[in-house]
Amino acid sequence: GAVVSQHPSWVICKSGTSVKIECRSLDFQATTMFWYRQFPKQSLMLMATSNEGSKATYEQGVEKDKFLINHASLTLSTLTVTSAHPEDSSFYICSARDPSGSWQFFGPGTRLTVL
Amino acid sequence: GQNIDQPTEMTATEGAIVQINCTYQTSGFNGLFWYQQHAGEAPTFLSYNVLDGLEEKGRFSSFLSRSKGYSYLLLKELQMKDSASYLCAVMDSNYQLIWGAGTKLIIKP
Numbered sequence: 776g777a778v779v780s781q782h783p784s785w786v787i788c789k790s791g792t793s794v795k796i797e798c799r800s801l802d803f804q805a806t807t808m809f810w811y812r813q814f815p816k817q818s819l820m821l822m823a824t825s826n827e828g829s830k831a832t833y834e835q836g837v838e839k840d841k842f843l844i845n846h847a848s849l850t851l852s853t854l855t856v857t858s859a860h861p862e863d864s865s866f867y868i869c870s871a872r873d874p875s876g877s878w879q880f881f882g883p884g885t886r887l888t889v890l
Numbered sequence: 891g892q893n894i895d896q897p898t899e900m901t902a903t904e905g906a907i908v909q910i911n912c913t914y915q916t917s918g919f920n921g922l923f924w925y926q927q928h929a930g931e932a933p934t935f936l937s938y939n940v941l942d943g944l945e946e947k948g949r950f951s952s953f954l955s956r957s958k959g960y961s962y963l964l965l966k967e968l969q970m971k972d973s974a975s976y977l978c979a980v981m982d983s984n985y986q987l988i989w990g991a992g993t994k995l996i997i998k999p
Contacts, residue, residue, distance in 0.1 A: 809987075818977060818991040819933070868932050876985055877921065877938075884932040 778802055779871045781882035788859055789890055795855045796885045798869030804849035805871035809879065810842075813866040825852045859889045892916045894990035896978050901996045902968055910963045910976050910993045918983020924952050924963045925977040927992065933977055936963065965995075973997045 778801040788794050798808055806827045811819040823844050824832040831844035843855040852871075856863055866886055870879040894914045902908040914922070921940040925933035939945055939954035939961060951964040963976055978990040 818989045820989075821986065824986070866930075872985070877981070879987060881932045881934075886930070 779869065779880045779882040781869055781885050783885060784883060785886040787888045787890065790860055791858055793855055793857045794859055794887060795853055796867055798852045798882050800850045800871040803873055806849060807872040808846060808852040809870045810844060810854050811868045813868060819868065856887065861889045863887065864889045892982065892988050894978055894980060894988055896990040896993045899994045901998060904968055904970060904997055904999050906968050907966050908968060908995065912961045912978035912990055914959050914980045916980045916982045916988055919956060920981040920985055922954055922961050923979045925979065927975045927977055968997050970997050
């Protein structure tokens with residue numbers, strides 16, 4: 776099956792710093808990728824839809840200036856958490872939509888801890 | 891609004907059968923997915939239903955009734971490793987996944 780990778784798998788940073796998370800589709804081209812956030816004991820919450828070559832579409836309540844998304848190529852999307860604070864500590868998961876449009880393949884997730 | 895309901899937690903015995911229900915109300919329907927998620931890991935795909943009926947895949951089966959907005963995931967011959975959260979998700983008319991809150995399944999020996 777299709778593989779999506781994320782890097783890093785976990786990161787610890789100080790409050791006020793920025794953290795970049797990469798999401799790559801390894802064996803297919805993904806014009807659309809999704810970024811999710813999951814707090815402990817809660818379901819996945821869609822943060823934004825990332826479209827290659829255009830601006831990301833953010834869900835209501837997600838600050839676009841804080842969570843910067845760049846989808847510069849058909850196999851790479853990045854999420855940058857700017858000026859991270861402890862409340863941003865969460866599990867961030869990306870997924871990539873396959874060319875047929877019906878399937879989403881998930882990355883392994885990135886555990887962010889902000890001290 | 892869009893809504894997906896599933897039980898918060900269920901408990902079952904090793905070797906038994908358990909059925910996890912999911913009801914949904916979404917704007918459009920392009921299929922229903924079941925995912926398994928172990929603690930601290932990303933979800934893994936279990937099943938996809940877009941037509942009414944039962945899809946069987948080994949110990950796991952998934953059923954869909956579009957007219958009732960209802961699905962269930964059936965797990966047979968439960969094993970301890972099946973202890974996980976099971977997420978129901980519906981793909982809406984915009985091909986976005988709408989997620990349920992997940993059902994935590996606890997398997998007891």
